[in-house]
Amino acid sequence: MNLFKEYGLSDDLLKAITELGYTQPTEIQKQTVPYLLSKEEDLIALAQTGTGKTAAFSLPILEMIDPYQKHVQALILCPTRELCLQISKDIASYSKYLSQIRSLAVYGGSNISEQIRGLKNNPQIVIGTPGRVNDMLKRGVLKINQIKWLILDEADEMLSMGFKTELETILKETPKERQTLLFSATMSKQVEAIAKNYMKGAQKISAGGINEVKKNITHKFVMVRDRQKNNGLRRVLDANPNIYSIIFCRTRVETQNVADFLMHQGYAADALHGDLSQSQRDMVMKKFRLKNLRILVATDVAARGLDVNDLTHVIHFSLPDDPEVFIHRSGRTGRAGKDGESIAIIRPSEMVKFNRIKKETSIKVEEMKIPTKEDILKAKEFYLSDKLLNAEFDSEEFELSTVPDLSSISKEELYKRIMFLELKSTWEFYKNEKDIAPIDKNERAAERGRKSSTSRSRKERKDPKDGNNRNRKSKRQGNFTRFFFNLGKRDNLNKVTVIDLINKNTKGARADIGEIDIRDKFTFFEVDANYTDQLLKKINQLSFNGKNMSLEIAQ
Structure with a gap:
């Protein structure tokens, strides 16, 4: 029996979602669907990505929307093009048998003329990113003054990406009597401010708690020396032959380097x-979703809004600065009740940082040893033998032209021969490879001591009384320019926002990013000196949260 039927959804909606396999509502759907079908008050829903949020707000809206009205009745805002397209695709699937319902996705990075033509078809539902929606409002081609529902999906992500001004502009264009639905994984101060200023008497619900660590994700870490990080990663991948994973890195340069290394080694990455x-x-995303790629190497910024199911692993090649980001990364595996693994590959010098992440997130983490060649061969043999014995096989449909006489060979010998052929390349690679020696307590302590010494020397370089000297040192060490930026913690600036700002304004390039030092009222950050003029020209024309940006070379 389809339990969604209890909510009073129409037969056409039920038919569509039943075909999609929706029979048991998720926790967020249990709380949201009946609420929206029976009440007109605003709603704040706290839930992680992958909990079924899209169906939670889409199904009741599709049930209540007037198919004969030729104006936009529901506006759904989301942070990225990928999420926008995913929501649009889901709504199209849910409304498969609702022939009068039309929806349209509007987003940046695509031909705006085609999207404007799409608006002339009078969609009742528009799904869009804040930037493109704002652009269409300014052009006068999108009218949202009669909408009944405004949905802010992943509100915390939209705000952390710097869309506060665009969101406020859009909100002011909507009617006061609308119903606003805010979905967020976190209740940050910025999200609270939006809720306070633009929502009235909102009911608050929570599915699984804010930033709750999923119980079906196993957290592990493996410790390697810095120069062994790539080989350590390779061994982790080889010890998990069924892997379908995102590997997270800090910078674009590191991301490309890791991906190049894996592709050179023959991985589908x-x-x-x-x-x-x-x-x-x-x-890239199309190939990854089709599983033609098994490994995606990504930065946190680039991976925002990606909605990919069935990930077996999330691998942290580099640790994030924010413990919350660590949980967001890990939460991309272990969806829909399936088990998942989160593995951090860290150096001894990063243990202090990793311990802070563990403490602030309350995750339980076990240390795993670096897989040996024997571990890898056993893992691959087990995986292949399981496929050999349990894969679906139709002997009548799949016919061989010649079947040799196997009476002279035992089952055990045949099995060994099959495994030899399948594992030969792995065995040949590792036979002359020395296993990575574990790091003992003394080496860990020595590495932490070197890290501490490096941190002290960095603090000395950051002494405001010695600004000119500090800038010259930074340039010599990595050919960086050190910038002074007029925004800081008081402006809700964080490292992810700074990295995103640099990336957007060095588009088409690979600007290496050095230290980022966010103070209360201002920020210092370092970027490859080749992009000095480009950043100065572009960033000084921008604003953030209503405040004009000012960027200059640190003096």
Whole structure:
């Protein structure tokens, strides 16, 4: 029996979602669907990505929308093009048998003329990113003054990406009597401000708690020396032959380097970062969703809004600065009740940082040893033998032209021969490879000591009384320019926002990013000196949260 029937959904809606396999509502759907069908008050729903949010707000809206009205009745705002397209695709699937319902996705990085033509078909539902929706409002081609529902999906992500001004502009264009639905994984101060200023008497519900660590995700870490990080990663991948994973890196350069290393080693991998054009990004994501790629190497910024199911692993090649980002990364696996693994590959010098992440997120993490060649061969043998014995096989449909006489060979010998052929390349690679020696307590302590010494020397370079000297040192060490930026913690600036700002304003390039030092009222950050003029020209024309940006070379 389809339990969605209890909510009073129409037969056409039920038929569509039953075909999609929707029979048991998720926790967020249990709380949201009946609420929206019976009440007109605003709603704040706290839930992680992958909990079924799209169906939670789409099904009741599709049930209540007037198919004969030729104006936009529901506006859904989301942070990225990928999420916009995913929501649009889901709504099209849910409304498969609702022939009068039309929806349209509007987003940046695509031909705006085609999207404007789409608006002339009078869609009742528009799904869009804040930037493109704002653009269409300014052009006068999108009218939202009669909408009944405004949905802010992943509101915290939209605000952290700097869309506060665009969101406020859009909100002011909507009627006061609308019903506003805010979905967010976190209740940050910015989200609270939006709720306070633009929502009235909102009911608050929570599915699984804010930033709750999923119980079906196993957290592990493996410790390697810095120069062994790539080989350590390779061994982790080889010890998990069924892997379907996102590997997270800090910078675009690191992301591309790791992806290049894996592709050179023969893995079905590719990179996703800010250097890619939209068409390249779409192609990579298409191949990853079809599982033609098994490994996606990505930055946090590039991976925002990606909605991919069935990931077996999330691998943290580099640790994020924000513990919350660590949980967001890990939460991309273990969806829909399936088990998942989160593995961090860290150096001894990063243990202090990793311990802070563990403490602030309350995750339980076990240390795993670096897989040996024996571990890898056993894992691959187990995986292949399981496929050999349990894969679906139709002997009548699949016929061989010649079947040799196997009476002279035992089952055990045949099995060994099959495994030899399948594992030969792995065995040949590792037979002359020395296993990576574990790091003992003394080496860990020595590495932490070197890290502490490096941190002290960095603090000395950051002494405001010695600004000119500090800038010269930074340039000599990595050919960086050190910038002074007029925004800081008081402006809700964080490192992810700074990295995103640099990436957007060095588009088509690979600007290496050095230290980011966010103070209360201002920020210092370092970027490859080749992009000095480009950043100065572009960033000084922008604003953030209503405040004009000012960027100059640190003096």
